[in-house]
Amino acid sequence: MSEIKTVxxxxxxxxxxxxTALFLAHGKHVLVADPAPDAANTLRAHLESFWPLVEQIGLSSGASLQNYRFVGASLGEHxxxxxxxxxxxxxxLDLKKKLIAExxxxxxxxxxxxxxxxxxxSSQFVTSCKHPERVLIGHPFHPPHIMPLxxxxxxxGSSENAIATAMQFYTSVDKRPIHIMKETPGHAANRFQAAVMNEAFSLVSHGVLTATDVDACITTSLGPRYALMGPFLSNVSGGGGGKDGFRHLLEHLGPAVQGWLKDMKDKQISYDAETYDKLSESVRKEQEIFDIKEVEKQRDELLVRLLKDKKTASAIV
Ligand SMILES: NC(=O)c1ccc[n+]([C@@H]2O[C@H](COP(=O)([O-])OP(=O)(O)OC[C@H]3O[C@@H](n4cnc5c(N)ncnc54)[C@H](O)[C@@H]3O)[C@@H](O)[C@H]2O)c1
Structure with a gap:
């Protein structure tokens, strides 16, 4: 891969x-385009608000908030x-098709x-490209200046070279790229998110849990565990941690899990106004307890600490 200096x-x-904040933090020069009338000012405001956390995460050599240029509605002559x-x-789709072709x-x-x-x-928007082999998806988990994935x-038709370049580039800016080998609706992380959200909605709709307790259930169990160990290694561990731990857990708990999954399927909810009303009512009660702005602030600070601490733990990815 030849060196990527300007993004x-x-x-x-x-x-x-x-x-943009992430690339600047890793010493890149960034040229930015957007047709919105106030885009330059909004970008500046966003960058200034992101920068203190970005600094806390760590700057690479040459990093500077000044190394970007807003060049207008399109990259044009740049x-x-x-x-x-x-x-x-x-x-x-119509917009991406035209823009990617340009x-x-x-x-x-x-x-x-x-x-x-x-x-x-991307197969849907490369149809007018002369060099479709270098077009691909690089989908971040929001917000990319903090989240690694x-x-x-x-x-x-994407070339192996383009995939390898993207993987190396994201690694070089301290991200954790994964290669999704087949185009799949929602890619991967959002599919996991959709599965969890679906069950959360179902449990609240069926009067099993309040929204507050659904959130507590996740933040005190799967959430912290999954930040350190994914579902497969968690199963190895849950199965005793031995060479056959994973298989042992499946054989041991598999039949019971099948029953839970059947019940979950039978209780599938419909995504309609009645369900939204019920969910919104429960979430409104949760919002009376929590100040979302303060939660977001503390979440970002703790996330940065966690991500930094993870880097010092040699066995954890
Ligand atoms: N928001 C998320 O959580 C999230 C997470 C991952 C990926 N994405 C993806 O990122 C992309 C952007 O999403 P977003 O949430 O930042 O949307 P957004 O609405 O916040 O930003 C889109 C920007 O594109 C600009 N724009 C409009 N026409 C343009 C053009 N022709 N050329 C260049 N810029 C143009 C708009 O002015 C706007 O500033 C989407 O494809 C979305 O699926 C979003």
């Missing part, structure tokens, strides 16, 4: 601004200067074009 960030809303593109425009026609053919898209597979997903 083009196209679209600087919630995700683009956060990517396309030739970028070594990597991170696209973060709204989640609309980026493809103006950047050097070896430059990887990564889209942050959460749901549109990036899901790299090619389309059937």
């Amino acid at each position: 083009g960030v196209v679209g600087t809303g919630v995700i683009g601004a956060s990517w 396309y030739g200067e970028v070594d990597y593109v991170q696209e973060n425009a709204p989640e609309r 980026i493809d026609s103006k950047t050097r053919p070896e430059v990887v074009i990564a889209s942050s898209s959460s749901g549109i597979p 990036v899901e790299v997903v090619g389309h059937p």
